[in-house]
Amino acid sequence: MSEEEKSPNNHPSDRNFLNIGEILSYSFGSSGINGLGTLFTLMSLNITTILMGSVYQMSPVIMYLMTSIITFISLVKTPIISSLMDNTKNTRGKFKPYLIWMGIPTTVLLSIIPFVPLSWIEIPVFTLISEPLSLAGLMIFILQILISLTWPTLLVANTSLGQVITPNTLERARMFSFHSILSSLWPSVVSIGFPILSILTIQGATTGQQSILSYRVWFPMFAVLSFVLTLFSYFNCKERIIVELGYKPKVNFRHGIRSLGSNKFFWIATISGVFGAIRIGGNLQNWINIYSLKSDIATAISTTLLGNAMVPGMLLTSFMVRKFGKKSLMLFTGFGSTLLYIPMIMFPSLPIFLLVMIFLQNALAGFGICVAIMPADALDAQQLTTGERLEGFWGMFNQLILAVVWLGSGLIGPAILRASGLDGVTGTNNMEIDIIRYAVFRNMSIMSGIACFFQTIPYIFWDLSEEEHREIIRQLEQIAKEKNGISKIS
CATH class of the missing domain: 1.20.1250 (Growth Hormone; Chain: A;)
Structure with missing residues (x-):
């Protein structure tokens, strides 16, 4: 803690806590998480998603049903994860541990989805509302459910870290002025770079983003690099909450909801x-x-x-x-x-x-x-x-x-x-x-x-x-x- 932070004559709402290194670290960390979000968008259950619609040939009806089921699952998991997060007490803080706990599985899941065999498209499992569901579709659905448990939690943890990084609201505004620009740089590289790099793959030379090889080569690389960037936030940012010495978070679930x-x-x-x-x-x-x-x-x-x-x-x-x-x-x-x-x-x-x-x-x-x-x-x-x-x-x-x-x-x-x-x-x-x-x-x-x-x-x-x-x-x-x-x- 700096001398300025220790001074008893300065109220937390009036003094500054952040140096340029911490602002850059939070921005780079957020950029990595946004990079994972870009990859998540590129493989989301949506009719405009090339990987799901063109490569794995999943119908709009099947994807809508899957999205509906995942949303229903969120109704169950959201209260549980919310309560766990607000009762977390860790030497690293309340939110930073989730950057690791949720960041690693999110990275792994995003990396392995393209490795679901294309041959499984030809293996029907069962029918939903007159729409056949293939073994490939079922496996992707299971992986998407797992991602729905990790990715939203990772995103909330990073957002919450930004809320408690300083108790000074004007300093927070200054930080987000730069953070909003810097945190968009890496996801821009991912969204622009993937279509270009997909052309450089063997199959991609003719089929671009419709080549499964493009996803198998570049998605794991982008995912790992994105996670590495999140470590800037984990190691270099502090959580600053005004509490008494020895404070332990304890939020009753029902009371928290109320x-x-x-x-x-x-x-x-x-x-x-x-x-x-x-x-x-x-x-x-x-x-x-x-x-x-x-x-x-x-x-x-x-x-x-x-x-x-x-x-x-x-x-x-x-x-x-x-x-x-x-x-x-x-x-x-x-x-x-x-x-x-x-x-x-x-x-x-x-x-x-x-x-x-x-x-x-x-x-x-x-x-x-x-x-x-x-x-x-x-x-x-x-x-x-x-x-x-x-x-x-x-x-x-x-x-x-x-x-x-x-x-x-x-x-x-x-x-x-x-x-x-x-x-x-x-x-x-x-x-x-x-x-x-x-x-x-x-x-x-x-x-x-x-x-x-x-x-x-x-x-x-x-x-x-x-x-x-x-x-x-x-x-x-x-x-x-x-x-x-x-x-x-x-």
């Missing part, structure tokens, strides 16, 4: 996230590139510009939070993005104009990293009220609710597409027809605009200001001193 359920800040963040998940389903960028621009060069330029539009907002977030506060910034970002959907609805036939509007929305979204900062303030308030730290409950139940919403919202997009003229027979080929393409752009923008509006509304009720949070930290420190005569930031 406490979280009565925390209005949890519901504000979660309800906003629900509408945010629906909004993401209406992203038009890829369709505009493919069916309107029809140019590799134009697509590359638009992808680069739109992908980097958030950077200025990320870098300015700390200054804007200090100047206006997190609540005001979230409302400005949300309602500003909502207004940008209006011209998109009015002029769906102008692809460049639509991309400009999306660029401006992405620029505003850069300030959205406040979403990663605000739960820590709410959890400090929870600790002052009940004496409990509920990062595990918060993270796991938030994930569970969003997973259920994703399952249901997956029906909204297809319904809108059918109403716009995509008949499901000729599929996306209908997008070549101008009137249908414009209808899709307009109707998806309407859906996203409505979702964006309701995504923002909950933050009107967020009434925990930066000044109030500083006072909460002061009170927590005073309580810790009164209990043991010493304040410990562990």
